[in-house]
Amino acid sequence: MLNSKAKLTALGTYVPERILTNADLEKLVDTSDEWIVQRTGMRERRIAAEDQYVSDLCIQAITRMINLYNVNINDVDMIIVATSTPDYYFPSTASRIQAHFNIPDTGSMDVSAACAGFAYGLHLANGLITGGLHRKVLVVGAETLSKITDYTDRTTCVLFGDGAGVALVEYDEDEGSFLAADIGTYGQGGAHLYRAGLSNYLDGEKLQDHGFIAQNGREVYKWAVRSVPTGIERLLNQADMKKEDLDWFVPHSANLRMIESICERSIIPLEETLTSVEFYGNTSAASIPLALQCGLDDGRLRHGQHVILYGFGGGLTYAGLLLKWSVPDL
Incomplete structure (x- = not known):
């Protein structure tokens, strides 16, 4: 821990x-x-x-x-x-x-x-x-x-x-929020999700240079559904916790069907998952805080609960955190 x-x-x-x-x-x-x-x-x-x-x-x-x-x-x-x-x-x-x-x-x-x-x-x-x-x-x-x-x-x-x-x-000397972290990269999959820049080639592959997001959704989906559940296990093991000790799972809101697959493989009920995907879509780096806000607004997310945040996307990069939620209830 x-x-x-x-x-x-x-x-x-x-x-x-x-x-x-x-x-x-x-x-x-x-x-x-x-x-x-x-x-x-x-x-x-x-x-x-x-x-x-x-x-x-x-x-x-x-x-x-x-x-x-x-x-x-x-x-x-x-x-x-x-x-x-x-x-x-x-x-x-x-x-x-x-x-x-x-x-x-x-x-x-x-x-x-x-x-x-x-x-x-x-x-x-x-x-x-x-x-x-x-x-x-x-x-x-x-x-x-x-x-x-x-x-x-x-x-x-x-x-x-x-x-x-x-x-x-x-x-805070006595009460840190951060219980475990799982950070990593699968750079070999970078060409599956990108926006071209000064270089129009990635690992020898010619990129679409139109200034827009380009994505191989199927490959990103397969990578996320395969890697995130094992990351969740690593987080829980680091903190010596079980899934039953977890109150909320807050993944990046990329796609609700992807989240459903991750939950199924992780044996985490969808009802214990906070998302922002339905009314905000995929907002990339903003999706996790927007999902947390949804949980705060309807009273589900409370001070002292245990929460896993798990971001994943372009890079391909991933970052999971196990937190004890310490933001005061309003």
Whole structure:
């Protein structure tokens, strides 16, 4: 079990106002509500305005967290933003957050781990705090995937949405939230999920250089369903816990059918799983905090419960965390 001295103390989320329904998508591509729901479980997703970028979503989520939990972020000493859709290559999204809130003495960095990004950010925050280097860290997962989605491709355009979530992680000598971690990479599968950049080749394979997300959904599905259940076992073994000790499983909300398969192989009831997929779609790094918010909003997620967060996606990367939920009940 990890000897953590880092504790989650607040959570905030934000999604844009515009809703893109399955009926809306029927007007764009050859698809149907029945087809989308049957294969993904998705009904709606939120879409950022044309002049709304990922830093704007981050700022809204942080502002909501401040107002909801009455926390002070002026003494935050590190900002970590997980995103695949930054406003700029540089400056970092984290530095734009620092500028907006005028936080005086803080480091800032963006993390590129795609759909595993939020869990990676929390893992980094725990290490920085437990190691004594920092005491108060903002961890943000945010995406504007609609800006890199091809709305003529029915295999991808039905999947993705926009949103942001933030957690405040603070030093606590006696009660750390982090019980176990399972972090890894299958880089050989990188060509199954990508957006081309300065290089248009990956492991010798020519990439689609159209500026949009490209995905081999079948291969990503097979990898996730195979690897996540074994990762869950490793987390429980590290903490000397059984599945019966777990209150909630919070996977990346990639696709409800994928989550159902992971739950079936992991022997975790779907009723003990928190997701954000039905009304927000796949929001990559934002999907786990949005799912946590859903659990908080309806009173299912409570202080002191045991929760597994498990992100997986582009890279191919994965990051699982076993937490004792320490955000105060409101």
